[in-house]
Amino acid sequence: MNAGKLDILVVEDNQDDLELAMHALRREKLANNIYVARDGEEGLDFLFCRGAFEHRSFDHPPKLVLLDLKLPKVDGMEVLRQVKSDPRTRTIPVVIMTSSKEERDLVAGYNLGANSYIQKPVDFDQFRETVKSVGLYWLVTNQAPVLEDSRHLAGTAHDPR
Amino acid sequence: MGFSKQFDTPIEANLRRRVSGGFIVAVLLTLLLGFSSWRGARVAADDADWVAHTYAVMETIELTTKQVIEVETSARTFALTGQELLLAHYETMRGTVTHDQATLRYLTSDNPNEQRLLDVLEPQARAALNLAESMVVKRQQTHISPGAAEILETERLIGAVYATTQEMHAEEMRLLSQRMPKTEAGRRLTSLIIVVGILVGAGLLALARLAINREIDVSARARAQIGILNAGLEERVEQRTAALESEIIERKRAEETLREQAQVLDLAQVFVRDMESRVVFWPRGAEKLYGFNIREALGALSHDLFHTQFPEPLETIEKKLLETGVWEGELIHRKRDGDTIVVSSAWVLHNDNQGRPARVLETDTDITQRKAAEREIQKLNDELEHRVARRTAQLETANKELEAFSYSVSHDLRAPLRHIGGFSKMLVEEFGSTLDPTAQRYLERIQTGTQKMALLVDELLNLARVGRHVLRLQSAELNSIVAEVITMLEPETEGRQVQWIVADLPAVDCDPVLVKQIFQNLLVNALKFSRRRTRAVIEVSCAEREETGQTVFMVRDNGVGFNMKYVDKLFGVFERLHGSDEFEGTGIGLVTVQRIVHKHGGRVWAEGEADKGAAFYFTLGAEKQAEKSESRSNGATAGGQS
Numbered sequence: 001m002n003a004g005k006l007d008i009l010v011v012e013d014n015q016d017d018l019e020l021a022m023h024a025l026r027r028e029k030l031a032n033n034i035y036v037a038r039d040g041e042e043g044l045d046f047l048f049c050r051g052a053f054e055h056r057s058f059d060h061p062p063k064l065v066l067l068d069l070k071l072p073k074v075d076g077m078e079v080l081r082q083v084k085s086d087p088r089t090r091t092i093p094v095v096i097m098t099s100s101k102e103e104r105d106l107v108a109g110y111n112l113g114a115n116s117y118i119q120k121p122v123d124f125d126q127f128r129e130t131v132k133s134v135g136l137y138w139l140v141t142n143q144a145p146v147l148e149d150s151r152h153l154a155g156t157a158h159d160p161r
Numbered sequence: 162m163g164f165s166k167q168f169d170t171p172i173e174a175n176l177r178r179r180v181s182g183g184f185i186v187a188v189l190l191t192l193l194l195g196f197s198s199w200r201g202a203r204v205a206a207d208d209a210d211w212v213a214h215t216y217a218v219m220e221t222i223e224l225t226t227k228q229v230i231e232v233e234t235s236a237r238t239f240a241l242t243g244q245e246l247l248l249a250h251y252e253t254m255r256g257t258v259t260h261d262q263a264t265l266r267y268l269t270s271d272n273p274n275e276q277r278l279l280d281v282l283e284p285q286a287r288a289a290l291n292l293a294e295s296m297v298v299k300r301q302q303t304h305i306s307p308g309a310a311e312i313l314e315t316e317r318l319i320g321a322v323y324a325t326t327q328e329m330h331a332e333e334m335r336l337l338s339q340r341m342p343k344t345e346a347g348r349r350l351t352s353l354i355i356v357v358g359i360l361v362g363a364g365l366l367a368l369a370r371l372a373i374n375r376e377i378d379v380s381a382r383a384r385a386q387i388g389i390l391n392a393g394l395e396e397r398v399e400q401r402t403a404a405l406e407s408e409i410i411e412r413k414r415a416e417e418t419l420r421e422q423a424q425v426l427d428l429a430q431v432f433v434r435d436m437e438s439r440v441v442f443w444p445r446g447a448e449k450l451y452g453f454n455i456r457e458a459l460g461a462l463s464h465d466l467f468h469t470q471f472p473e474p475l476e477t478i479e480k481k482l483l484e485t486g487v488w489e490g491e492l493i494h495r496k497r498d499g500d501t502i503v504v505s506s507a508w509v510l511h512n513d514n515q516g517r518p519a520r521v522l523e524t525d526t527d528i529t530q531r532k533a534a535e536r537e538i539q540k541l542n543d544e545l546e547h548r549v550a551r552r553t554a555q556l557e558t559a560n561k562e563l564e565a566f567s568y569s570v571s572h573d574l575r576a577p578l579r580h581i582g583g584f585s586k587m588l589v590e591e592f593g594s595t596l597d598p599t600a601q602r603y604l605e606r607i608q609t610g611t612q613k614m615a616l617l618v619d620e621l622l623n624l625a626r627v628g629r630h631v632l633r634l635q636s637a638e639l640n641s642i643v644a645e646v647i648t649m650l651e652p653e654t655e656g657r658q659v660q661w662i663v664a665d666l667p668a669v670d671c672d673p674v675l676v677k678q679i680f681q682n683l684l685v686n687a688l689k690f691s692r693r694r695t696r697a698v699i700e701v702s703c704a705e706r707e708e709t710g711q712t713v714f715m716v717r718d719n720g721v722g723f724n725m726k727y728v729d730k731l732f733g734v735f736e737r738l739h740g741s742d743e744f745e746g747t748g749i750g751l752v753t754v755q756r757i758v759h760k761h762g763g764r765v766w767a768e769g770e771a772d773k774g775a776a777f778y779f780t781l782g783a784e785k786q787a788e789k790s791e792s793r794s795n796g797a798t799a800g801g802q803s
């Protein structure tokens with residue numbers, strides 16, 4: 001099913017963190033439709049269907065974006081700001097997953113419209129538990145909004161895939 | 162009178178006019194009365210004369226009549242008898258008759274009627290006398306007695322005389338009857354005039370009395386008024402006198418003050434110069450300050466005399482002085498002995514009578530020592546400020562470094578830690594069965610170390626966060642905070658016998674998040690160090706400290722306690738009084754407590770005894786907390802209802 005093809009966009013530059021996260025997601029069978037962007041710019045290109053991703057359509061947004069804050073090129077806050085200020089991407093759930101527990105980051109994140117802010121637990125068991133619950137919540141429990149315009153466009157636009 | 166008139170008021174002039182009028186009327190009346198009386202008297206006298214005259218006339222008439230008759234009778238009788246005696250009588254009477262007739266004519270000369278009757282009478286009387294004569298002569302010569310015819314003739318003549326005299330008498334009686342009522346009327350008029358005059362005079366006197374009485378009243382009132390006015394005047398005079406006396410005293414005092422001021426002025430460090438800066442007044446005070454005596458100073462140019470150094474150009478100063486009348490500033494002057502002094506100088510401009518600037522009064526205060534002291538203080542202040550600035554900069558740098566450090570710890574240090582833990586865990590899980598027990602044990606050590614370090618990092622971060630935390634003071638019910646912490650700690654009391662004794666705690670103005678951290682750290686410690694007691698007793702209470710009015714909070718346990726020897730080490734970072742094998746921990750919890758207490762302006766201290774237990778005390782600020790609890794609970798109630 002095309003719509004279910006992409007579930008999660010992970011924007012993460014740290015290979016270790018990424019591998020731990022993928023491990024946790026795999027364990028919960030949530031890792032089938034994941035795309036990983038390694039910096040903020042790539043993440044934005046993906047979400048706004050441009051550059052290497054211009055073949056992508058806004059009709060098929062990811063069900064969840066897991067966003068790190070410290071990123072090369074464009075940092076996480078800027079990615080969040082652009083996503084949440086554009087009507088085409090505004091409804092995509094963005095969950096900040098970061099090592100920082102700085103209050104200023106937390107406040108800034110929510111002010112920009114982050115759907116959730118999670119500090120990565122040092123303890124691996126807790127980490128796995130967190131990733132699992134976030135994934136299950138946004139992919140299974142949460143009811144995504146129905147995009148009327150997107151559906152209409154889906155009928156006319158050709159999906160290259 | 163004329164003199165006094167010029168002071169008359171209109172009322173008095175009117176009165177005066179009326180008095181004059183009355184006076185004139187009275188005088189006229191008196192004159193009239195006098196004249197009338199006089200005239201009355203005159204008329205009465207005249208009338209009386211006339212009456213008397215009439216009586217005289219009547220008497221003469223009767224006398225004449227009688228004489229005529231007597232002459233006739235005596236003549237006839239002689240003729241009849243021839244008696245010589247009768248003849249003599251006849252001779253005497255005959256002369257008298259003629260005389261009386263002349264008298265009668267004289268007396269009645271004013272009355273033509275009587276004159277006419279006299280004209281009748283005189284021939285009759287003559288005829289009678291002639292007859293008598295003839296008879297007398299005849300007798301003497303012949304001695305013949307008259308015949309009857311002669312006697313009848315005699316009778317007839319005497320009858321005629323008698324009739325005429327009777328007529329004259331009647332005429333006089335008529336006159337008398339005319340004159341008598343006239344005289345009476347004149348007398349009556351005179352009497353009436355006199356009576357009326359007396360009455361009018363009495364009336365005028367009565368009026369005069371009334372007027373005089375009224376005048377007396379008026380003048381009495383006026384005198385009374387004048388008395389009052391006089392009293393007022395006297396009082397004013399007295400007051401004025403008193404005022405003048407006190408004025409004189411004041412003036413004397415002022416003179417005394419002036420004299421004193423002059424003496425003081427002589428001691429003052431002031432001098433006066435004219436507009437060319439020539440000294441014109443040089444008291445001893447100035448001499449004392451500058452050393453120049455009066456001979457040297459008077460007439461000298463003051464700025465030259467003192468080698469004055471001005472803080473701004475002299476032209477500017479003089480401009481200010483002329484514009485505002487004053488100038489104040491600091492000058493450097495050279496004294497007679499060559500020493501320079503700094504003076505605080507105040508210039509005041511004095512104008513002459515025409516308002517032109519004439520003199521300048523300069524008051525100088527020697528502030529050389531003060532300036533030196535100020536410079537010294539300034540220098541020290543500058544140094545101090547410099548040091549403070551340097552120290553502040555250092556501290557700010559340190560603070561920033563610390564902030565950067567904590568951020569990097571949180572972000573960078575935690576990540577690798579998570580990786581170590583994560584991958585070692587995955588290693589155990591996925592390849593554990595293929596590893597020998599030693600390798601497994603090593604992996605477990607890695608896991609434990611990672612956890613310890615994670616705890617350490619979290620607590621350090623917490624401490625740093627407390628340090629940077631901005632206090633948000635609000636009323637907080639401490640009992641509910643403590644209850645919350647105890648509930649949170651419940652999992653750790655599993656399988657243990659723990660008795661919590663929590664007293665009634667007040668509501669306190671504080672940052673509840675941080676205060677919760679205090680109780681959390683202290684209760685965690687209490688629980689931890691009483692672990693070996695079969696029955697742990699943990700007590701939370703508070704007490705009022707009378708000397709400071711502060712509330713002291715206490716957390717006490719019956720745990721292993723500590724030796725008071727090491728009490729100073731309790732609140733040092735990473736300082737631990739027990740081995741980590743014995744009691745796990747990082748040594749950061751109490752430091753965090755201390756930092757929070759200090760942020761609230763309070764104090765924290767501990768008491769303990771090895772193996773007996775430990776007690777931690779702290780205060781929150783210098784305010785009297787009990788008073789605040791009242792208003793707070795009210796506020797909480799209101800908040801709960803909204």
